[in-house]
Each structure stands twice: as C-alpha cells, then as structure tokens.
Amino acid sequence: MATSVVASTDSRAKPRLSFWQIWNMSFGFLGIQFGFALQNANVSRIFETLGAKPDELAFFWLAAPLTGLLVQPIIGYLSDRTWSPRWGRRRPYFTIGAILASAALLVMPNASTLWMAVGTLWLMDSSINISMEPFRALVGDLLPDEQRTMGFAAQTFFIGIGAVVASLLPYLFTNYFDVSNTAGAGEIPPSVRYSFYLGGAAFLGAVLWTVFRTREYPPADLAAFEEEKRQTAGFANGLRESFAGIFNMPKTMKQLAIVQFFSWLALFSMWIYTTQAVTAHIYHTSDTTSKLYNEGADWVGVCFAVYNGVSAIAALLLPFLARATSRRVTHMLCLVLGGLGLISVYFIQSPGMLLLSMVGVGVAWASILSVPYAMLAGALPANKMGYYMGVFNFFIVIPQVVAGLILGWCTKHLFHDESVYTLVLGGFSMILSGLLTLRVHDADDVPATVEPAALSNPAYDSPLETDPRL
Template identity: 45%
Template sequence: MTYRTAKEHTLNFWQIWNLSFGFLGVQFGWTLQMANMSAIYEYLGATPEQIPMLWLAAPVSGLIAQPIVGYFSDRTHTPLGRRKPYILAGALLSSLALIAMPNVSSLWMAAGLLWILDTSINLTTEPFRAFLADRASNEAERTRTFTMQAFFIGLGAVLAAACPWLLWRYCPDPLPGTIPLAVKLSFYVGAAFFTGAVLWTILRTPHQPCRGGVSPPSVRPEDKSRIIQQAAGSGSLTPTQKSSPLSKGSRGDTPWYAELWQTLRQTPVRMRQLAGVQFFTWLGMFCVFLYLPPAIARQIFGATTETEPLYHYGIAWAGVCIATYNISCFVTSWLLPRFTELVSRKGAYAFCLCCGGSSLISLFWMRDPYLILLPMLGFGVAWAGILSLPYSLVAEVLPRQHTGIYMGLFNACIVIPQIVAALSLGWIMRHWLGSEHLLVVVLGGVFFLCGAIAVQIIEEDAPNLSLDSANLSLESTTML
C-alpha cells in the first residue's frame, strides 16, 4: 500500500457558482420563515410576549440536529457522495413543510410545523456548509467560496422578502384571523425555489474524489497510525497536529455519542474564540428575526391590532426592508474579499458588526417608512459579514475528516443564543421594554456591538493546525 501527498485543486468562478447556488433556494425558504412566522403567529392570536416561546422549536431542533447530521455525513459513502444525500433529503422535506405552513389553523399546528420545517432546513444547511468547506483548499478559496455563499443567501433573501409585497396588490384583503393569500402564494413559490436550487447544485457539481485508490473504511487503524508516526518522525507534523483528533485512530468501535463528546472536547481554539462572537451576534439576529416585521407594522405604521389593513401593509413593507438589507448584503458580499485583504478578516468582521449594531439602534429615532431603509443598508453590511467571515475563519482550522461534525458544533453557537432569547425575551419585553417590539430590535443592535468587541480576542495570525495542513493524506476515493 502506498500513500502520497494530496494535491490542492483551484476552483474557478463557475465551479464556485454551481457549488453555492443551492443556497439561493435554502435562503429563500429560510427568509420566508423568518420574515413571516411572527406575523403568522399574531394572525392566529398570539401575544407579543408569547412569540419568543413559539419560536423555541427552531433553535432547539438546530442544536440537536446539526451536530448529529454533521457526524453521520462525515461517515456516509454513497454514489452521491458524503453530503449530497442529506442536502437533498432536507430540501425535499423543507419544501413540503413550506407548502403546509400557510395552511395551518391554530397556534399549536404552526409551532409544530415550524419544528419540522426548521429541522429540515438544518438537515440541508449543515452538510451544505461542510460541502463548501470540503471543496475549498486554501484561505483565499475559502473566502471566495463562503463569500459566494453570502451572495446567494443575499439574493435568495431579497426575492423571498419582496415576494409577499409584490403579490399583495394582486390578492384580496384577508379575513380577520386568517393568513393572507399573498403569504400563502409566497410559501408555495419558496418551496419550488428551495428544491430547484438545491437540485441545480447536486446535478451541476460533479463528484470530486480525493486522490488515490483506497476507500477510508478499508484503511486499518495500525496503518493510519504508522503513517502519522512516520510523518511525525520526519518533522511534517507540529505538536498541535500530533494531538489532532485524526491522530488518535479511527475509533471504529466507539459509540457515536462518545466520539461526538470526544470531538467536542478537542474543539480548535479559534472555534472556541469565535463562539463568543457568535453568541452576541445571533442573540442580536434573533431579536431582529422575531420582532422587526411587527415593530415596523406597529411602531412605524402605527397599527394597533393585527386585523386592520395598516398592520397588513406594515408587514408587507417589512418585507421591503428585509429585501433592502439583503440587497446591501448582496453587494457587500462582492466587496468583502478585497476588504479582508486590506484590513484582515478579523478587522472586517468587527467593522461589519459595528455597522449592523449602529443601524439597528438608529431605528429608535425613526418613524418614516422610507427613512428606515437607510439603516437597512448598514444592517446588510453586517449580514454579509455574519454569513461569510466566521465560516472562513473557522474552516481553515478544522480537520477535513471531521469538517461535518465540527460545522454542526459551530452552528450550535448560533442556536444556543437563540434558545436563550426564546426563553428570556418574553419576560424582558414585558417587564423592561413595555411590550414594545421596536425596543427589542434596538436591544439587538446593542448585542451586535458586544459581538464586535468580542472579535478582538480572535487570534487570526496563529490558526490551529490540523493534519490536513501538513498536506498528508491517505489515498482514497471518498466522494466529497
């Protein structure tokens, strides 16, 4: 049996385009959920203080599903590869849930279906991000790939957010206590976009085998240990790499939950540093997701109940605001690679979060529907950074054989603050914020600024090294 150094292959523009295109559909469905679920809950009779608890299903499902899906996608070998079966299954389930969601008739049905929808989206998203990390071979390529991801996320969000507003003029006014027809049609369109875009990536991205001729399951632990020892003896591995999870054998007899715990204990330092930033960032994002549309309808347009036409138009205008910040994200995503070269990824990330935080806080003094579009531009800059820079920073310190499970664990840093928000925002809103939706959004801006401060602890110049950085690989035919 012979082994040789793995060669890195540069992805061209259209390969990165096809690789990332599926995120157009994923984000279309996800934005429909984020932009409309709070309003759907209010249409069905929920109070503002109840909304965070009704959203609890989404982050809980992500916390449970993503690390498990990541673990098994690392170990899946099919004709479609490691990641694609999970991406496709999640897309189909998400599309079915999107079709069913606007037809619910009670709060408990909506909350239960949101659980199914969010779990299905997580089933797609986590392997998709690992899929991108699998293909990118260096820092510049990772930045371009995750920036293209941010581009399609921005485009998908623009289309999804504007869809109800564009359809509104062609649909009759809804009856009290019912979900508007424009919202229903938007969810149907979202289901088609979700499946279609994911199928494009699956069909247009060819199998990319790792070089060699031995499948990973056939490599014996003693052979792997011998290779690592030879590399260590020749000075190819640093002390950090020698202690990598990859150097501890295949653990083929270890239960999956025990290996999951062991992997968690060996989390790279930079990933732990980013966890603090992610906590504040996504605490702020959840404030926006939950309360921006109702805040615009009630505090900007002056609606007092969810049954009056002013509320419906305010929710539709919130879609325009969401589309605006995603257009800003769309444009910023093209400029980020150059900006990171000038100021570093760490500096760019802090700048983006400061833009977002100051923009959200400025909404406190605004009551003109058109004027609030200006802060949305600044918030879009933050959104572009949030969707790309953390993943570019973390991807380069992850061992390739464990990319899926680590991406799942990293995404837990997104859902844990959302769980904290779901459990606490209702109480905070009732006792401290006078049940004002807009004040919760402003609080989200404060969390963004805290995240910008937390960025300073990241050690970008000294990344954790993994076995992959030694360019040592077993010859294999693993499909990415």
C-alpha cells in the same frame, strides 16, 4: 456546461476552482435562503394572526433551535462518514433536507391553529438545517485555503439574492399581481400563502441544481475510510461525539463561538420582533386584520429584502476589505455597522427611513455568513470538517434558545410590550460581538487569503500555492 467539481477530505492538494465550479456548488444556497427568508419575515406575522401575544413570540420560536442542537452536529457527523459512488458525501443530505423543507413551506401558510404553525416551524427549520450544514462543509471539502473566503462569499451572494426575492414576495403579489394581503381573523392572507408555495418550489429546484452539477471525490483510502466508519458508526456514538465536540474545539473555534453567540442573539431579536416593532412603533397598530397592520408587515418584507440585497453586494466586497486589513477587523467593522442599524430603528418614524437602517444590517449579515466560516475552516482538520461545522452551529442555536427564553420576558416586563426596545438590545449585542472579534486568533491573519479576480475568470485553474497566506 461547467466542468464538475470534486471534494477531498484528505491531505491531497486541492486545485483552484473556476467561476462556474464555485457558482454550481453554491447555487443551492439560493433555494435554502428562500426558506429562511420566508420564515424570518413572515412566521411571527403568522403567529400573531393565529393569536400569539407579543411576549409569546420568542417562546414559540424555541422548538426549532432545540431540534437544531441535535440535527446540525449529527448531520455533520454522519456526512463525514458517508460515501456513495453516485451521490457523494454531502449531496444526500442536501436532497433529503430540501424535500422536507419544501413540504413544510407548503404546509405553514395553511396552518389552522397556532400550535400547528409552531410544529410546522419545527419541521421547516430542522429540514433547512439538514441542507445548510453540509453546504458549509462542502466549501471546506472543495476549495483550497486561498479560495475559502471567496467560496463563503459566493454562498453569501446567493443567500442575499434568494432572501431579497423571497422577502419581497408578499409585497410583490399584493402590489403587482393584485393578490389580497388581508384575510379574516385567524386566516393567513393569500399573498403570504402564494409566497410560501413559490418558495417551496424554488428551494427544491436550487438545491437539486447543486446536487446534479457538483461532484465529490471518494476518500483517498476507501478501505481505511470504511473501517473508520464501521468503528464509529451508530446514532448514539454520533450524538456522544457531537456534544463532546464542544469541549474539544480548536482555540479559534472557541473564540469565534463567543462572537457568534452575541451576533446571532442580535439577529434573532430582529427576526422575531421586527414585524411587531414596526407595526406598533411606526404604523401604530396591533390589529392583525387591519389594512394598516398588513401594510406594515409587508414593508418589513421590503426591509428584509433591502438588507439581504445589501449583503449580496457586500459579500463581493468583503474579500477586498479583508485583504486590505484582516478578517478580524473586517468582521468587527461590519458588526458595528449592523448594531447601529438596529439601534437606529428606535429613532425612526417614517417607513422609508427604515431602509437606511437595513443597509448597516445587510453589511453585518454578509460578514456573519462568510467571515467566521472562512476563519474557522483554516483551523479544522479536513476529515472532521462536517462534524465541526455542525458543532459550530451550536453557537447559532444556543443564542436562539436564549432569545426564546429571555427576550419575551424582557419585552413584557422591562420594555412593557414595546418591541422596538428589543431591537435596540439586539443592536448593542451585535456591537459587542464585533468588539469580541478582535480577540480571535486567525491562522491566516495577514492580508487575506483571497484573490478575487480569480473568480471572474472561468479558465483560471492554477495549482495550489504552497504559501497558506496567499
């Protein structure tokens, strides 16, 4: 069994962690991504099955990000001020979020009306975020500066593996277990329902693995911690400080916020409109009860599995590329590849060729999930890691709100319900975000901070180097 890991949010030197320590602290993301992948690949399909029109899809996704504007920074604020000798600082939030998200995954494929599905999406997305934000902060808590890029890359690896399996589930159930992928009007196909059931179990199990295999240090001065917590306690105070954080962000965080906005706007255009774009542009049908439509929707799951699989591999290579160039250049190159991948969908008529488009998207996704957080962690005060990670999530949520407000209008009035043009718009947004990355100030913007070989050696546990550039 691997030794336990411990977290410090103070100035104490943090030891380098072994392979199994990083594995255990990151494993929960495998389950979290089961939830996100099933949501991203299937919720628009569920909405369309229950009667949503193409221009309404983005609007129906709005409830979740609006809630996220409150959930993420509040959870970060509260987790910074939480300590339990048994459960630690971040782990209580992992557990609560996993239980709620798993319940929502069981309910979603049994929604009988469109508004029931929209409400369940709200619960699901909020609950997933309750688990996800403390996982981001945990890397800042546990790892020394020179291992943070690798820590976020390890999370990205598990995100990729979880998303590959979850995205493939409807296709696998239909093609290998003889489960039907069609149903009557207004009914969710059995293959989708069984996928959500399995996803709920995987979500809870993976998060509990991290909860029980990872340990956190108490604050260095517990009395001072308790006094600070007493003085800053309260939901209202947390809400006020969370939104004030937007105006007090470090310089690097402000610059990354703009990059995040355009990259996540592109991602939401993809998640919301790929099913409709592929079924209409390539399979030439919008009849949700037809075999052809459901074959196209299943193929979208395969495409999403491919980009997530690529991201899992790319995540292991990013530290090498960042060390050879810089994190800024690495992120820029990855986002440009992702943007070109989205734009290329317009020129494709064969389903198989979509997999090539997804390679570029997968490289971008790997970088989006790791490089900005690695740059950000080095610019944040240790005792507010969770708080600022929560505030940083605004710039994932805000583009989703913008997507919900404008993409439906663009799809209907500018693109005349041809959703493939919405994907092209997302591609240009991703390329713009890549170019904006070159403006970001990275405190460690020298050959990057990671020694990837250390992760492959479980026995490696040397003291923290004194030079933050190493």
